[in-house]
Amino acid sequence: SQQGEEDPQALSIQEGENATMNCSYKTSINNLQWYRQNSGRGLVHLILIRSNEREKHSGRLRVTLDTSKKSSSLLITASRAADTASYFCATVPMDSSYKLIFGSGTRLLVRP
Amino acid sequence: DAGVIQSPRHEVTEMGQEVTLRCKPISGHNSLFWYRQTMMRGLELLIYFNNNVPIDDSGMPEDRFSAKMPNASFSTLKIQPSEPRDSAVYFCASSSQAGGPHEQFFGPGTRLTVL
Numbered sequence: 001s002q003q004g005e006e007d008p009q010a011l012s013i014q015e016g017e018n019a020t021m022n023c024s025y026k027t028s029i030n031n032l033q034w035y036r037q038n039s040g041r042g043l044v045h046l047i048l049i050r051s052n053e054r055e056k057h058s059g060r061l062r063v064t065l066d067t068s069k070k071s072s073s074l075l076i077t078a079s080r081a082a083d084t085a086s087y088f089c090a091t092v093p094m095d096s097s098y099k100l101i102f103g104s105g106t107r108l109l110v111r112p
Numbered sequence: 113d114a115g116v117i118q119s120p121r122h123e124v125t126e127m128g129q130e131v132t133l134r135c136k137p138i139s140g141h142n143s144l145f146w147y148r149q150t151m152m153r154g155l156e157l158l159i160y161f162n163n164n165v166p167i168d169d170s171g172m173p174e175d176r177f178s179a180k181m182p183n184a185s186f187s188t189l190k191i192q193p194s195e196p197r198d199s200a201v202y203f204c205a206s207s208s209q210a211g212g213p214h215e216q217f218f219g220p221g222t223r224l225t226v227l
Binding site: 033035041042043044045048088097098099100101102103104105 | 116143145154155157160162167168203205207209214215216217218219220221
């Protein structure tokens with residue numbers, strides 16, 4: 001079963017705009033990770049945020065984590081057509097050292 | 113590093129046939145995962161190996177599915193007999209779990225079609 005639910009399911013923006021995707025989860029977590037999947041390809045890890053962290057940056061990516069609300073957001077700034085992909089959040093539950101539970105994903109389309 | 117290698121990339125087979133999917137994890141990684149991705153159910157963990165030992169196979173759908181990891185550089189996922197509902201993309205991922213749960217590195221996947 002999927003722990004994470006992403007919102008929106010699909011997002012279409014113009015190149016140069018910012019894209020924000022949200023993820024909600026149900027149980028206490030060790031960490032939360034975001035992955036990208038291009039069409040027909042495997043998943044690529046983007047960023048990991050631990051349960052004791054509130055915000056993390058990596059290049060044009062900004063991730064926030066609110067453990068009280070059991071939610072996270074991924075912000076992609078100054079989007080590019082190459083950012084077109086599906087984005088998944090994945091949680092590692094507190095009672096597991098390995099298990100990644102994936103959300104349903106957000107399909108992002110960046111129009112040139 | 114070549115990353116996680118999976119073969120074949122595509123497999124089309126008829127119902128009832130045996131299917132074997134292969135995976136070579138990243139050298140030095142001690143954890144290996146098999147996932148299945150479908151439109152209906154998303155990404156599901158099938159089985160997790162740590163140091164070549166199956167730790168969690170609770171996601172394996174039924175007895176038709178089996179997985180092995182004879183050594184640190186090779187794993188197989190076998191479906192026998194295959195059924196049309198097994199059609200999906202199967203991913204292998206590897207990770208180094210030293211010091212706690214880390215990112216997983218995914219292979220390109222095997223797209224399985226069972227007719």
